[in-house]
Amino acid sequence: MSGTTYLTQEGYDKLRAELDDKKTRGRQEAAAAIAEARDKGDLSENAEYDAAKDAQGLLEMKINELEKQLAHARIVDSSQINTDKCNILTTVKLKNLKVNKTIEYTLVGESEADLKAKKISVTSPIGKGLLGKRVGEIAAIQTPGGIIQFEIMDIRIK
Secondary structure (H helix, E strand, O other): OOOOEEEOHHHHHHHHHHHHHHHHHHHHHHHHHHHHHHOOOOHHHOHHHHHHHHHHHHHHHHHHHHHHHHHOEEEOOHHHOOOOOOOOOEEEEEEEOOOOEEEEEEEEOHHHOEHHHOEEEOOOHHHHHHOOOOOOOEEEEEEOOEEEEEEEEEEEEO
16 A cells, blocks of 8 residues: 555544554453463464464554555545535435436545445545546446446535
8 A cells, every 4th residue: 555545534533543452452462362372381282372473463464554554644624625526525416327316425535435324435436437527427437237327416515
């Protein structure tokens, strides 16, 4: 991951809290698991010890990944977003022209995407297809199920 990660302040704070938790509580739990396994005897044949060391390695890898994300993070302020066209942090009302249904999505950075909350990543096929489009334009988006055409009905900041 070498590119910039775009986050809301809320998303940045969430990642920061996750990193702090992994560095404190996560490392303490990993150290305790290793110590407990070490107390069980011969380390050469101790599967619990090996599992605890593997878990510690995965934890450190996740900490490193979060640190990289935060180092390349850019916090996007919704008050600075132009709603003339689809952009990160805009909520876009779309009409699926094939089935004649409307849906709303908020375009967010990759780490904040949550389909249940109707937040889609700007790097997803639909997110990429919407970026830069204006109200009234048709976005033809290639999805795994084929090309879907969406009409941009409204763009706003939620």
